[in-house]
Amino acid sequence: MKINLATSAGFCFGVRRAINIAMETAKINKPVFMLGDIVHNEEVVGQIQKTGIKKICRLSAVKKEKILLIRAHGCSRGTLQKARKLGYSIIDATCPMVKEIHAIAKRLENDGFKVIVIGDKSHDEVKGIAGQLKTKAIVIDKPENIPLKKIKSIKKAGVVVQSTQNLDKTLEIFDILRKNIQEVEFHNTICKPTRAKQNEIKIMPLKNDVMIIIGSKTSANTKRIYEISKSLNNKSYWVNSSKEIKESWLSRAKSAGITAGASTPESTIREVVKKIKKQ
Numbered sequence: 001m002k003i004n005l006a007t008s009a010g011f012c013f014g015v016r017r018a019i020n021i022a023m024e025t026a027k028i029n030k031p032v033f034m035l036g037d038i039v040h041n042e043e044v045v046g047q048i049q050k051t052g053i054k055k056i057c058r059l060s061a062v063k064k065e066k067i068l069l070i071r072a073h074g075c076s077r078g079t080l081q082k083a084r085k086l087g088y089s090i091i092d093a094t095c096p097m098v099k100e101i102h103a104i105a106k107r108l109e110n111d112g113f114k115v116i117v118i119g120d121k122s123h124d125e126v127k128g129i130a131g132q133l134k135t136k137a138i139v140i141d142k143p144e145n146i147p148l149k150k151i152k153s154i155k156k157a158g159v160v161v162q163s164t165q166n167l168d169k170t171l172e173i174f175d176i177l178r179k180n181i182q183e184v185e186f187h188n189t190i191c192k193p194t195r196a197k198q199n200e201i202k203i204m205p206l207k208n209d210v211m212i213i214i215g216s217k218t219s220a221n222t223k224r225i226y227e228i229s230k231s232l233n234n235k236s237y238w239v240n241s242s243k244e245i246k247e248s249w250l251s252r253a254k255s256a257g258i259t260a261g262a263s264t265p266e267s268t269i270r271e272v273v274k275k276i277k278k279q
């Protein structure tokens with residue numbers, strides 16, 4: 001069987017950078033904490049835990065010196081201020097591309113635009129973007145959830161996008177906003193690695209008999225890649241590891257396309273390729 005591995009499969013630049021920063025920070029002889037998991041992948045989370053970095057759900061007062069490691073998704077200004085006030089030293093692993101979205105959102109607000117974020121309301125990156133602002137941002141996750149009445153009352157809106165959003169869905173939402181708001185400044189802040197993944201996944205399912213998408217079931221960007229793949233090729237399968245691959249999926253296939261979400265480690269991708277080669 002021919003195996004076609006996507007060139008964009010696996011860790012993006014921001015995740016790789018955040019993991020490296022975490023590994024380096026763990027070498028400092030001080031307790032290190034993180035608000036939530038470093039990335040949405042169980043294997044990577046396990047590796048980080050082994051370094052001694054602890055995951056916490058909320059900040060509490062610090063007696064001895066402690067470090068708070070900010071993840072690639074970033075966080076709100078309020079969280080940073082609270083952490084500093086409570087005595088944490090901050091090491092910031094926010095992806096530079098997320099930082100850029102923060103800067104654009106703040107600039108839009110300062111210039112008098114109502115900020116609209118296209119993204120998933122409950123995702124930490126979106127909370128971090130909205131959390132840069134003095135006023136409440138409007139967050140829109142899908143066209144059917146656009147608050148039209150509210151939108152129509154806005155004269156000037158500035159739009160930014162969660163870095164991992166689906167481009168087609170984003171453009172659909174933007175089109176509705178454009179038709180209902182007098183002045184709209186649109187910033188397509190979907191990051192380069194996400195665009196590369198989405199471009200490949202629009203072609204690979206059409207050129208392969210079977211598609212295998214690797215990533216944790218908690219990973220939103222893997223879910224988006226899987227959804228695009230499934231819409232183009234019904235034989236698209238989402239697995240977290242090589243153990244989940246079923247022989248029957250590949251029995252009559254002549255080619256298998258493989259890709260992986262931005263938080264999937266290379267070791268997992270290698271195992272999947274190895275297992276499919278054996279079929």
Ligand code: SF4
Binds near residue numbers: 015
């Ligand atoms: S998906 Fe994009 S924005 Fe998010 S961490 Fe990766 S490179 Fe950065």
